[in-house]
Amino acid sequence: MQTAEAGYLRCAGGADLHALHTSPDLLKGQEHDDREALIRAYDQGLVGRKAGRALYDSIMAAAPHGECPLCGTGEVDTLDHYLPKTVFPLCAIMPINLVPACMHCNHSKGAALAASPDTQPLHPYLDQLGSERWLVADVRPTVPASVCFRVQAQAGWPPSLAARVQHHFDSYNLDYRYGQKAGRHLAGSRRDHARLLALGPDILRDALMEDAESWARTDLNAWETALYFALAGSDWYVNGGLLHT
Ligand SMILES: [Zn+2]
Structure with a gap:
């Protein structure tokens, strides 16, 4: 052994x-x-x-x-x-x-x-994905707001690692699973975000960016990190999209 x-x-x-x-x-x-x-x-x-x-x-x-x-x-x-x-x-x-x-x-x-090597799952102990953000999200202007997640391959990744990360993301259904979590999280945050929006879109955007930076310090590629960077970067969301229900 x-x-x-x-x-x-x-x-x-x-x-x-x-x-x-x-x-x-x-x-x-x-x-x-x-x-x-x-x-x-x-x-x-x-x-x-x-x-x-x-x-x-x-x-x-x-x-x-x-x-x-x-x-x-x-x-x-x-x-x-x-x-x-x-x-x-x-x-x-x-x-x-x-x-x-x-x-x-x-x-x-x-x-x-x-x-094949491209479909080999990631090994949490052995695979190194670097120190950059590779999980990103996009806000969809739906009613209510929804978020989709995707992998953004890093420039330093060899093609085989990029293929494996994408395969891992797809086979564990992570877009759907993170999307569900994000939807619930947005519903719970709506009142607080609406309160900040009443003070102005820039106040809301700054607060969302603060949350993004805070999550990034804990885990750069957590779904929460991707969510808050996406919200802070969404003109639609910070200009009132969040109010549509
Ligand atoms: Zn799991």
Whole structure:
């Protein structure tokens, strides 16, 4: 298992996580008895036994603010096997393969393997997306106001990373999920925003920009950060669009 873990890290160091699928070190443990024992070590040792469960819980608790690192919006309530344990039994209890996740993301991902390097899901421990904003939003002049989200690939990203981020965004349905959250958030903020608008559009815009900068300090690519930058940048919203219901 230690050899397999070293192989895992080598693939990650080469920035080709899709190569994990064919790593001979990781594909060991396929014989029936080995597979059963390894999966049992997860189900009964890590999940089902008190000492193991403490380790399981500590990995879940490592997610900042208890937030699912796959979607950035769900609540962590399980561990996801980045490489499915049914295909890679040696990775069943390998810490680097155990990622905190919400149930929604865990079910969305399932046990299917990516068909190509461009569709390899992001690995929260290993993929580095840089320190720029890549999640952006646009306000739609609907009644009431709504917001859509999209990925803006960074200039420094290789094309394969840009494709993977887009695939991740699409496969976890993040435009829809963030849009739902943003809609509820706007409904709850409407009264406060209307109060600021009564003082003038520039007052409202400045306040929205303050909120955007504040969220950006917490998480540059949180949906809330993208939402507030979009609201502050929307002439339609700050000139009264928010009042349409
Ligand atoms: Zn999630």
